[in-house]
Amino acid sequence: MASRRFDYLFREVTSGLRRNGLVAFGAVSTTFIALLLFGLALLISRQVGLIIEATTGNVEVAVYLTDPVSTQNVNGIEGKLHTLDIVDDVRYQTKVEACEEFRRLFAGQKALVEGVSCEPGKNPLPASLRVKLAEPEQFREVPAVLGCKQQDSGYVCATPGIDNVVDQHKIVDTLFKVTRILRVGVLVAAVVMLISAAILIANTVRMGLFARRKEIGIMKLVGATNWRIRLPFLVEGLFESLIGASVAILFLFAMKVAFIDPLYGSTALQFIPWITNHDVVAIVPPLVVAGAVVAVIAGLVGMRRFLDV
Amino acid sequence: MISVQRVTKAYRNGVTALEEVTVDIDKGEFVFIVGQSGSGKSTFIRLLLKEEEATRGEIYVAGKHLAKLSPWKVPYLRRNIGTVFQDFKLLQDKTVFENVGFALEVIGKPKHVIDQRVPEILELVGLGDKLNNYPDELSGGEQQRVSIARACVNRPLVLLADEPTGNLDPSTSVEIMRLLDRVNRIGTTVVMATHDQAIVDAMRRRVIELDTGKVVRDQARGVYS
Secondary structure, three states, X not given: OHHHHHHHHHHHHHXXXXXXXXXXXXXXXXXXXXXXXXXXXXXXXXXXXXXXXXXXXXXXXXXXXXXXXXXXXXHHHHHXXXXXXXXXXXXXXXXXXXXXXXHXXXXXOHHHHHOOOOOOOOOOOOOEEEEEEOOXXXXXXXXXHOOEEEEOOEEEEOOOOEEEEEEHHHHHHHHHHHHHHHHHHHHXXXXXXXXXXXXXXXXXXXXXXXHOHHHHHHHHHOOOOHHHHHHHHHHHHHHHHHHHHHHHHHHHHHHHHHHHHHHHOOOOOOOOOOOOHHHHHHOHHHHXXXXXXXXXXXXXXXXXXXXXX | OEEEEEEEEEOOOOOEEEXXXXXXXXXXXXXXXXOOOOXXXXXXXXXXXXXXXXXXXEEEEOOEEHHHXXXXXXXXXXXXXXXXXXXXXXXXXXXXXXXXXHXXXXXXXXXXXXXXXXXXXXXXXXOOOOOOOOHHHOXXXXXXXHHHHHXXXXXXXXXXXXXXXXXXXXXXXXHHHHHHHHHHHOXXXXXXXXXXXXXXXXXXXXXXXXXXXXXXXXXXXXXXX
16 A cells, blocks of 8 residues: 555656656755755855864964063963963963974975074074954953053063064954955855745746646545645655755765865865864755755745645 | 435626526436536536536435535545546547546556446447557547446446437437437446437437426426427
């Protein structure tokens, strides 16, 4: 009984797809683009989330020290920093450490590395205190406690031994703003495409109903229930949308492999955590659900008023 | 089986197709509805199928009060009513077997029921050897027999026929009438709208005559006029 019902559905759906192949193709490809954009927006959000998590999870403020560094000065600055409640952690980075990190980060760019020597006296990189804040928004308290005033692009401080104070949180804010615009743009495009996809699916359903109005008339006369008549058309729309969703998912995965995977090995971007296959798998349910919801709504709209008994 | 009480049907365009029509048809009766084109015969049939709603009055078919029947129950009402039309309404891309089986398939009957009942009913209408032919390979009379087979395959209580002989020549019409008579003899109530005078006169069954939407005659064993 169940297999027979499935049989019937399968025949109706496949014959429907064959009948208006071109229109069905239009619906499938629009759904594909819509869900691709939707998935892209989700992946961008995830990627930005990872970057922000990593950045704010590291260091919010860098206090660069003047050359040569005196232990006395460093202890003094550290002491002042620890008087603040918002300071979570302070780590001292020596000139050599700074230089080694620089070499590591830019290992891919030989010209830069060769221009910088880590030998004492030749090392241009400053030592610094890396400050982690419990509340990154309260950054201003850090220059204040050190007696620093903003001038041009940096700070001039009353406390001896400080060259500059840099709020890295601002960088994160900028990153976040830029990506938010990007993400919203992609999402808006996705919504527009989803609406187009819905209209196209509704159209295929309507064309299918029209092409088979005689058959539907007979079905009504012999007492087929409305759902019996509707279901093949709904399933046809659902099928189209799910094909679009599957292709979108494959495409997103391919994009991840093509553009993100090469970055895993990149030394320069090592400090950025990249999305993994797991993140791509995680966006499958929302894409499938979005595709299904759009198809069902489109199907119901397409057959509205067409099936009054 | 069918009870129509003081029914008026006025269409939205102002045409009154039926006016104060009262008709009672018992189980197992064979009734002709006669009248000119536009007298309301087809509207009468459509009302019994609940394809149209009566403007006033009450209609009962197979024990169901149609005005109070919710839309989702209408298909179940129609499973008790077979319908036959002048234009046969067969699907050209389906064989005779598939056309008849379609009526059972779309109401969810299992395959073994279809495989058993369809050849049985086609044998009954005299098309036992044409199961795999397509409608365009059949004569008009044969096509109408397929459509009668489809109407009867689910063993309906009522058979509604709207001008079933309208497209057929006189001798073929007689064959179709013999078939409808047989269907009636096995207990099916038959209501047939027609303006085929020769057939009505030959059958001598109950005749209800409509004229501009009113019943002007209701006569047992009647003739056309």
